[in-house]
Amino acid sequence: MSSIAERIAASGTSNAIELRGVTRYFGALAALTDITMSVRPGERRAVLGSNGAGKTTLLNCITGDFFPTFGTVRFFGEDVTTLPPHERIRRGLRRTYQISLLFSRLSVRDNVYLACRGVSRGRFSFIRTRARDAIMQSVEELIALVHLESVADRLVEELAHGQQRQLEIALALAGAPRFILFDEPAAGLSPAERRDLVAILTALPSHIGYIIIEHDMDVALRVVESVTMMHNGRIFKEGAPHEIQADPEVQELFLGSGHA
Amino acid sequence: MALEQTIETDSLTLPQAQQAGAVSRWVHRNAAILILAVLLLILPAVAGPFILDQIVGWTMILGMIALSLMFLCGYGGMVSLAQMTVAGVSGYMIAVFGPSSLPSISLFWPWWVAAPVAILIAVAFGTVVGALSARTEGIYTIMITLALATAFFYLTLQNWPIFNGFNGFTTIPAPHFLGVNWRAPIPFYYMVLFFAALSYAAVLYISRAPFGLALQGVRDNPRRMEAIGYNVTAHRVAAYAFAALIAAVGGILLVWQNNQISPYSVGVNAVINILVIAVVGGITHPIGAFIGAFIYVILHTFALDALVAVGLDGRRFQLLIGLGFVIIVLFSPDGIVGIWRRLRARARTSGGGNPL
Amino acid sequence: MLPAFDSSNFRRNDGGSSVSTSLSGYGGRPSEGRASEARGDVLGQWIARHPVAALVIAVAVILVLWLVLAPWPPGVEEAIGKKRLFVNALFNGITLGGLYFLVATGFTLIFGLMRNVNLAHGSLYLFGGYMGYEATQWTGSWLFSYVIAFVCCAIVGMAMQFFIFRRMEGQDLRQTLVTLGLSIIFSDLMVWVWGGNAIQIDTPDYLQGPVPTPIIASIRSSGEMVFLRYPLVRLVIFAAAVVIGIGMWLALHRTRVGVMIRAGVDDRDMLSVLGYRVQLLFVLVFAFGAGLAGMAGVVGGTFQSISLGEDSHFLLASLVVVIVGGMGSIPGAALGALIIGLSEQLGIVYFQNYSTVLSFLIMAIVLVVRPQGLLGRR
Ligand SMILES: Nc1ncnc2c1ncn2[C@@H]1O[C@H](COP(=O)(O)OP(=O)(O)O)[C@@H](O)[C@H]1O
Ligand SMILES: [Mg+2]
Numbered sequence: 005m006s007s008i009a010e011r012i013a014a015s016g017t018s019n020a021i022e023l024r025g026v027t028r029y030f031g032a033l034a035a036l037t038d039i040t041m042s043v044r045p046g047e048r049r050a051v052l053g054s055n056g057a058g059k060t061t062l063l064n065c066i067t068g069d070f071f072p073t074f075g076t077v078r079f080f081g082e083d084v085t086t087l088p089p090h091e092r093i094r095r096g097l098r099r100t101y102q103i104s105l106l107f108s109r110l111s112v113r114d115n116v117y118l119a120c121r122g123v124s125r126g127r128f129s130f131i132r133t134r135a136r137d138a139i140m141q142s143v144e145e146l147i148a149l150v151h152l153e154s155v156a157d158r159l160v161e162e163l164a165h166g167q168q169r170q171l172e173i174a175l176a177l178a179g180a181p182r183f184i185l186f187d188e189p190a191a192g193l194s195p196a197e198r199r200d201l202v203a204i205l206t207a208l209p210s211h212i213g214y215i216i217i218e219h220d221m222d223v224a225l226r227v228v229e230s231v232t233m234m235h236n237g238r239i240f241k242e243g244a245p246h247e248i249q250a251d252p253e254v255q256e257l258f259l260g261s262g263h264a
Numbered sequence: 265m266a267l268e269q270t271i272e273t274d275s276l277t278l279p280q281a282q283q284a285g286a287v288s289r290w291v292h293r294n295a296a297i298l299i300l301a302v303l304l305l306i307l308p309a310v311a312g313p314f315i316l317d318q319i320v321g322w323t324m325i326l327g328m329i330a331l332s333l334m335f336l337c338g339y340g341g342m343v344s345l346a347q348m349t350v351a352g353v354s355g356y357m358i359a360v361f362g363p364s365s366l367p368s369i370s371l372f373w374p375w376w377v378a379a380p381v382a383i384l385i386a387v388a389f390g391t392v393v394g395a396l397s398a399r400t401e402g403i404y405t406i407m408i409t410l411a412l413a414t415a416f417f418y419l420t421l422q423n424w425p426i427f428n429g430f431n432g433f434t435t436i437p438a439p440h441f442l443g444v445n446w447r448a449p450i451p452f453y454y455m456v457l458f459f460a461a462l463s464y465a466a467v468l469y470i471s472r473a474p475f476g477l478a479l480q481g482v483r484d485n486p487r488r489m490e491a492i493g494y495n496v497t498a499h500r501v502a503a504y505a506f507a508a509l510i511a512a513v514g515g516i517l518l519v520w521q522n523n524q525i526s527p528y529s530v531g532v533n534a535v536i537n538i539l540v541i542a543v544v545g546g547i548t549h550p551i552g553a554f555i556g557a558f559i560y561v562i563l564h565t566f567a568l569d570a571l572v573a574v575g576l577d578g579r580r581f582q583l584l585i586g587l588g589f590v591i592i593v594l595f596s597p598d599g600i601v602g603i604w605r606r607l608r609a610r611a612r613t614s615g616g617g618n619p620l
Numbered sequence: 621m622l623p624a625f626d627s628s629n630f631r632r633n634d635g636g637s638s639v640s641t642s643l644s645g646y647g648g649r650p651s652e653g654r655a656s657e658a659r660g661d662v663l664g665q666w667i668a669r670h671p672v673a674a675l676v677i678a679v680a681v682i683l684v685l686w687l688v689l690a691p692w693p694p695g696v697e698e699a700i701g702k703k704r705l706f707v708n709a710l711f712n713g714i715t716l717g718g719l720y721f722l723v724a725t726g727f728t729l730i731f732g733l734m735r736n737v738n739l740a741h742g743s744l745y746l747f748g749g750y751m752g753y754e755a756t757q758w759t760g761s762w763l764f765s766y767v768i769a770f771v772c773c774a775i776v777g778m779a780m781q782f783f784i785f786r787r788m789e790g791q792d793l794r795q796t797l798v799t800l801g802l803s804i805i806f807s808d809l810m811v812w813v814w815g816g817n818a819i820q821i822d823t824p825d826y827l828q829g830p831v832p833t834p835i836i837a838s839i840r841s842s843g844e845m846v847f848l849r850y851p852l853v854r855l856v857i858f859a860a861a862v863v864i865g866i867g868m869w870l871a872l873h874r875t876r877v878g879v880m881i882r883a884g885v886d887d888r889d890m891l892s893v894l895g896y897r898v899q900l901l902f903v904l905v906f907a908f909g910a911g912l913a914g915m916a917g918v919v920g921g922t923f924q925s926i927s928l929g930e931d932s933h934f935l936l937a938s939l940v941v942v943i944v945g946g947m948g949s950i951p952g953a954a955l956g957a958l959i960i961g962l963s964e965q966l967g968i969v970y971f972q973n974y975s976t977v978l979s980f981l982i983m984a985i986v987l988v989v990r991p992q993g994l995l996g997r998r
Pocket of ligand 1: 030035053054055056059060
C-alpha cells in the first residue's frame with residue numbers, strides 16, 4: 005500500500021482511470037477482452053454499446069465489485085486492481101448502479117446519511133449524529149440536489165422508480181468524489197427528470213470527471229467530451245462525440261439499427 | 265422516521281421553555297416503556313421471591329441473550345445460533361475462574377477479576393464466531409453458527425480437565441460486596457434489571473448511531489455498502505463482538521441464578537430456544553426479545569400444569585414450543601411485535617383519527 | 621435474496637444484491653475467474669497449478685498406505701501406540717464416513733436444488749432408524765427395513781415440501797426457520813412414541829461377526845502374523861454406500877431427470893424452463909433426500925444405536941460435512957464425510973478430551989481458507 009504522499013504525487017501526473025489489458029470471464033464467456041483505456045482527471049466520457057457489450061462489467065472491474073480475470077486497474081496512478089471496493093471508494097471513486105441498489109428498509113435520509121458517513125470518519129461510532137452536526141448539512145444538501153426533500157423521511161421501498169433513481173445518484177455524490185461512474189442513470193426517468201439529471205451532471209465541479217453509460221444519445225452526447233464504443237466486450241472505437249456520430253461503422257452497427 | 269429521534273434528543277438541549285414541551289412529547293411517545301419501567305422498579309414491593317427470581321428475573325436474563333441475537337439478526341441480518349453458546353462460554357469461565365464446588369478446577373479468583381476475564385473470553389469467542397461466519401449471510405450463517413454451537417456442546421460434554429464433562433459445575437455463588445448478598449432475591453432482581461435495562465437502552469440507542477445504521481445498511485444491501493465506503497466484513501465482525509458482550513453478561517447472570525452450569529445449558533435445545541424466543545417475540549424491535557422470553561418462561565413454568573389440566577401429557581412442552589414457533593414463522597414472521605404493530609395500525613385506520 | 625455459491629448467483633444484470641458478500645463474494649483474486657479451459661486432464665492441470673499441495677497429498681497418501689500395509693517397527697508403536705488401534709480407527713472412520721455420506725448427500729442435494737437448509741434432516745434420520753427398527757421387529761427382515769425406512773421418510777419429506785415449503789418459495793430464511801421448528805416437533809413426537817432409551821437394530825445372521833482382512837495387525841514374537849479382523853456388516857454397508865454414491869453420480873449425469881437437477885443446481889434460472897414441472901422435481905428430490913436419510917437411520921441403528929439426541933448429532937454431522945465438502949456438491953459430500961468420519965474416529969483414539977473439536981477445527985480452517993468448501997464452486 006502506498007503512502008498518502010506517494011498517492012498525491014502520483015495523482016498529480018497520472019490519469020484518473022487507467023485500464024491495461026483488462027479481461028473478465030464469466031465461466032467460458034468473455035464479458036471483457038483486453039480493454040485498455042485511460043481517462044484524464046476531470047474528463048467526461050460516455051461508454052456506449054448494445055446490451056451485453058460489457059459496459060456494466062467494465063464499471064464493476066473499475067470499482068472492484070468484480071475483479072478482472074487479467075489486467076490492471078489504476079486509479080489516479082495507484083494500482084487498485086486487488087483492492088476491495090470500499091478502499092477505492094475512500095480514495096474518491098463513486099458509482100451508481102443500473103438496477104438501483106439501495107437500502108430499502110431505511111429512509112431516504114438514512115440512505116444519504118450512510119453514503120456521507122461511508123466516506124468520512126466515524127463509521128463505527130456508537131454516538132448518534134445530531135441534526136446540527138456538519139454531516140447533516142451535506143445530507144440535506146444532497147437530498148435537495150435530487151429533489152427528494154418531500155420524501156426524505158419515507159422508506160426507500162415506498163418510493164417511485166424515478167425517485168429511487170434520483171437517490172441512486174445522490175448516493176454517488178456524497179463526500180468529495182474525484183471520479184464517478186454512472187451506469188444508465190437516465191433509464192426509466194421521465195423527460196423532466198432527464199432534464200434534471202443533465203443539469204446535475206453539467207453542474208458538477210469541473211475537476212470531477214465521470215464515465216456515463218447511457219443509451220439515450222440526447223443525454224449522453226450533451227454531457228460528455230469523449231466517447232468509447234464497446235462491442236462484444238471489446239473497445240470498438242474511441243473519439244469525440246461528433247466523430248463517433250459521423251463514423252459510418254458506428255452508424256451501421258448501432259445508430260442505424262435502432263439499438264441506441 | 266429517519267432522524268426523528270435524533271432531532272428529538274437534540275431539542276432537549278434547547279432553552280427551558282421548549283425543553284418542557286420536548287420532555288412531555290418524549291414521555292408521551294414512550295409511555296408504555298416508562299410504565300413498564302416503573303412497574304419493574306416497584307415490583308419487589310408486591311411480588312414474592314418466586315415471581316422476582318423464577319419469572320421476571322429469568323425473563324430478563326433470557327431476554328438479554330435473545331437481545332444479542334435480535335441485534336445481529338434484526339439490524340445486521342445475521343442469524344447467529346451461537347449466542348447462547350457465547351453466554352455459555354462466559355458462564356463456564358466464571359465457574360472456572362471464580363469459586364465453585366470443584367476446587368480441582370476452579371481458581372477462586374474474586375468476582376471483580378473473574379467476571380471481566382470471563383466476559384473478555386466470551387467476547388473473544390463471539391468475535392471468532394463472527395469472523396468465521398461474517399463472509400456469509402442468512403441460511404449459511406445459521407448452518408455455520410449451529411455447527412459451532414454444537415461443537416462447543418460436545419466439547420463441554422467430552423472435556424473433563426476444564427469443563428468437567430457431563431457434570432459441569434455447581435455452587436457458583438453470586439458475589440457479596442458493598443455489604444450486600446447479591447444472590448438474595450431482591451438485590452439479584454435489581455442487578456438483573458439494571459443490566460437488562462442497560463442492554464436494552466444501549467441496543468436502542470446504537471440502532472440510530474452510525475454503527476447501528478451502517479449495520480442496517482449491511483442487512484439491506486451489503487454490496488452497496490461496500491460501494492459507498494464500508495468494510496462490510498469488519499462491520500459484521502464488530503457487530504458480533506458487541507452482541508457477544510450482551511450475551512456474555514447474560515450468561516454470567518444465568519449461571520449465578522441457576523447456581524450451576526452443565527453441557528445441557530449450552531445444548532442444541534438451549535441454543536435453539538434462544539432463536540425461538542427472539543423470533544416469537546419479534547426480531548424487528550429490541551423489546552421483542554423480552555416479550556419472547558416472557559412467553560417462554562411462562563410456558564416453561566406453567567405449561568406442565570396446564571397440559572395436565574386439559575388431560576395431556578405434561579412432558580409435551582417442547583412440542584408446544586415447536587408448534588408455537590412454526591405457527592409464528594408461518595403466519596407472523598415478525599413475531600408478537602409484528603402482530604401488535606398491525607393491530608395498532610388497524611385500530612388507527614379504522615378509528616379514522618389522525619394518522620400521526 | 622440470499623447469496624448462492626455458484627455461478628447461478630450471477631444474474632444477467634448487476635441488480636441482484638445476491639452477488640456480493642456471499643461466500644463467493646470478494647475473496648477472489650484476479651486470476652480466479654479464469655475461463656474453464658479444456659475439460660480433459662483435470663488432475664494434471666490441478667497438479668500443475670498446485671505443485672506444493674499435490675506433493676503434500678502424495679506424501680500423505682504414501683504415508684497412510686505404509687501405515688496401513690506395513691507391519692509397524694517397534695519405534696513407531698512406542699511413539700503412537702498399537703497398530704491394531706490405528707487401523708481399527710481408520711476402518712471405523714472410513715465406514716462412519718460412508719454413513720455420514722448417506723445422511724449428508726440428501727441434505728446437500730435438497731440444499732443445492734431448493735436452497736432449503738433442512739434442519740429437520742437429523743429428525744428424518746432418527747425417524748428412519750425407528751421405522752427400520754419397527755420393520756425388523758414385524759418382518760424380521762433387515763433388508764426390508766431399508767425399504768420401509770426409505771418409503772416412510774420419503775413420504776414425510778414429500779409432505780414437507782408439498783404442504784409447507786412450496787408455499788414459501790424463495791424465502792430461504794423462513795423455510796429454514798420452519799425446518800427448525802419441525803425438528804423440535806418431530807423430536808418430541810419421537811420421544812413420545814419411542815421413549816428415551818437407545819434402540820439397537822440387530823445385524824442379520826449372515827452378516828454377523830468379524831471377518832479377516834489382508835491387513836497385518838501385529839506380528840507375534842514367534843514371527844506369526846496376526847491379521848486384522850473387522851465386522852462384516854460395516855464393510856458391507858460401506859460398500860453399499862459407495863454403490864449408492866456411484867449410482868447417484870450416474871443418475872445425475874446419465875438420466876434426463878438427473879441432468880435437469882444438475883442444471884437447476886448450477887443455475888436456478890434454468891428451473892423456470894421446467895414450468896409447473898419444477899414442483900414435481902422439487903417434491904421428488906426432497907423425497908429422495910429424505911428417504912436416504914431414513915435408510916441411513918437403519919444403518920446407524922445397526923452400526924451403533926438410535927436414541928434421543930442422535931437427531932442433533934446427525935444434523936450436525938451433515939452440516940459439518942457439507943460445509944467442509946462444499947454446499948450443494950455431491951462429490952463434496954463424499955469427501956467431507958470421509959474427512960469428518962476419519963477425524964472423529966482418529967480423534968477418539970488420539971485426542972480423547974478434544975476429539976470432536978478436531979472436526980470443527982477442520983471446518984473452521986476450511987471456512988477460512990476456502991469458504992465455499994473443498995469441492996464447492998464459487
Ligand atoms: N454476474 C455475471 N455472471 C455471468 N455473466 C454475466 C454477469 N454479468 C454480466 N454477464 C454477462 O456479461 C456480458 C456483458 O454484460 P454487461 O456488462 O452487463 O453488459 P452491458 O452492461 O453492456 O449491457 C453479458 O453477456 C452478460 O450476460
Ligand atoms: Mg449494463
